[in-house]
Amino acid sequence: MLLIPCPYCGKRNECEFIYGGPVGAKRPDPNAVNDAEWVEYLTVTPNPQGPVQEKWWHARGCGEWLVIWRDTRTHDIMEAPDDAT
């Protein structure tokens, strides 16, 4: 079980949150990429073995949206993007 740091509520149980997807890859210019690259951007989410930046919604809490870096190997959450490097 993750304890996710909400900027308003502090650390809360994972079950209070809804996963909001990865912080997106940079949107390519649709006219400058081929169909395969465009589909890749739309449908393939980053799945690194290591830190990944994610959006979460404190839906069953205060309603805040937040961004965390999470290490997929350990589930460790680093609060600020700089901490993940």
Added chain:
Amino acid sequence: MSYDVTTQRCGLAALFDLKGSRETIQNWAGDVLPPFPDGPNTRSEKNETELFHIGRDHWIVRSPLSQEDTLESRLNPADCPPDISIVRISDTLTFFRVTGRDTLDVMAVACPLDLHDSVFGPDAVTHTEAFGLKALVLRYADGFEIAVEQSFGDMIEDYLIRAIS
């Protein structure tokens, strides 16, 4: 196993949802509201009216139902400034009061939050989960209150009876 706990389904209360900047709401509402609570997820009280700070720029005010008309005329939701929102939500939540020696044990069945005094203090109020539902949980001197969306009232009443028996 049974717990030394009493649960009570509370009647309706006057409830208003307030969103927007504290200053604007304060200026609009004047002295009808208690002093705004300082910390996140805390509450204040004045003359039987309570103010719950349940999110960034988000509060719920609660009064006895008998004061609903007075509160509504003072808060005047229809004419409030456009950058704040005031909505009467009295009939959207059902409150349960959980009291007794083993209250913390029963609350631990219901709710994943750490509700010990040192973490969830005497003026604490927050949205969290109760029996898997989004719920408002409040601490009082003699126990806790749980509020859920009113259509789940019967179900949560049943869950509480099962949890304590």
